[in-house]
Amino acid sequence: MSDLMLTDVSRWYGNVVAVNDVNMQIGPGITGLLGPNGAGKSTLLSMMAGLLPPSSGTVTIDGQPTRGNVAIYRRIGLVPVQESLYDFLTGAQFVRLNADLQRVIQPDKATERAIGLVDMAGAASRKISTYSKGMKQRIKVASALVHDPEVLLLDEPFNGMDPIQRRHMMGLLTHFAAQGRTIVFSSHILEEVEQIARQVEVVVAGRHAASGDFAAIRRLMTDRPNQYVVRSSDDRRLATLLVAEPSVRGVRLRGGKALEVEADDFGAFTHAVPKLAQENGIRILELTPTDESLESVFSYLVNS
Structure with a gap:
């Protein structure tokens, strides 16, 4: 069980402020990071994952900074929003690559398990260049799961998925949450968050707008x-x-x-x-x- 903490976090690029003085405490279970496109959700997830340093403030997991911390990296699985993958690899090779980077003890077994979790075994031997958008999303999730992370960060994970794939993925995330993992996924679609998130963090124009359970956020919006x-x-x-x-x-x-x-x-x-x-x-x-x-x-x- 892991606790993710953002304290007075800001991120700017020159004169452009992408994230402005955000404070969040995220515990085990599913948390929806909700906001319109361009709100700063991807920047926040990148800082949570340690890929991007905050310009000010701190991001920690169980009190340890995420940035530059290899031990913390091994506890995190990240599904980025970018669609650019190693298209010349097969799905299995792509997932195995992350298993090797994470120094998984039994990489072949872990690769097969992760691919099975996202229901991609039938397409694992095909090159990623032949995949649909929804299939690329699922193979990215498999790659993020291959080292069995405690913290899972997903940026718009349901993009391109058909209703059956979306339902399967939501069930998978709910299953992981029941195991005590900390899961954060971003979305600009209220209904996606409503279906599986127990906690909602709303971000607008880089600012933390609201926080609470879904019913409370929904009430704020509809009232x-x-x-x-x-x-x-x-x-x-x-x-x-x-x-x-x-x-x-x-x-x-x-x-x-x-x-x-x-x-x-x-x-x-x-x-x-x-x-x-x-x-x-x-x-x-x-x-x-x-x-x-x-x-x-x-x-x-x-x-x-």
């Missing part, structure tokens, strides 16, 4: 005010009706051509609009959410 543009056959009349709705926080005319509406309760609002329109003979011409991207959801967490 935020929702914004919409509404066009109708009678905007002024509809605005008057909407202002009286308990789910609506505010309404304003947008250039005399539409309404901008802010609502606290998504479900209640989407039921109220068609009901009010029908009862008052108003035609709804447009109802468009304006802040439904993950970036806007995460930004709300940062600024709330």
